[in-house]
């Protein structure tokens with residue numbers, strides 16, 4: 001879907017600069033002054049050739065039969081939620097027929113069904129079901145971002161793709177932490193998101209406990225903002241939750257109660 005062509009919630013326009021390499025992404029992300037600018041710039045990013053090819057191939061010729069008549073977004077998934085949020089939820093990456101179809105984080109797939117239902121139960125989401133961009137969903141106090149913003153084949157981004165997309169995550173974290181409301185807490189959904197957040201805040205010069213904290217459901221660590229240390233004030237809480245993947249939720253590894261409890265700790 002070309003930027004500026006009327007897709008609900010499209011943060012970009014036809015004039016939004018396009019990153020065509022990881023170094024472009026680094027430069028453009030560093031220049032973004034607001035999370036809205038990060039959304040716009042990242043939503044047209046073409047820095048990872050393998051992912052660009054995959055997301056666009058799925059959007060054009062690889063649509064799931066049930067969605068064959070629908071237009072697909074086919075672009076990176078920008079963050080979604082409250083631009084003034086003090087709390088972030090970090091996922092892994094868009095699903096090929098979920099965010100890559102709908103253009104909104106965790107929207108239109110089973111993982112999203114779980115996450116938005118929990119966000120509604122815990123008071124963050126205005127609706128229990130997230131069907132499509134433009135459905136009226138509003139998040140309050142929380143924003144959802146991805147470790148990798150393009151749908152990867154087999155849900156497996158490469159280290160280079162994680163590193164390239166880390167530039168957008170870095171800027172999202174830095175801008176939120178520097179905002180008037182500040183960043184209070186981050187919920188990492190799964191081990192890849194956990195590692196992505198730790199890598200991002202290390203790059204930003206935040207204080208990360210040593211040895212590196214291992215991911216676990218319910219694990220919580222304090223990340224110290226630069227110069228202030230993980231003492232409570234000036235620190236950001238990082239919490240871990242199992243990912244809301246169909247595998248985890250269908251096997252009972254992650255229950256609705258566990259997810260609600262994790263969100264309520266944010």
Ligand code: SF4
Nearest residue numbers: 045047048076150165
């Ligand atoms: S994964 Fe991230 S860095 Fe790579 S093309 Fe998509 S938005 Fe750009």
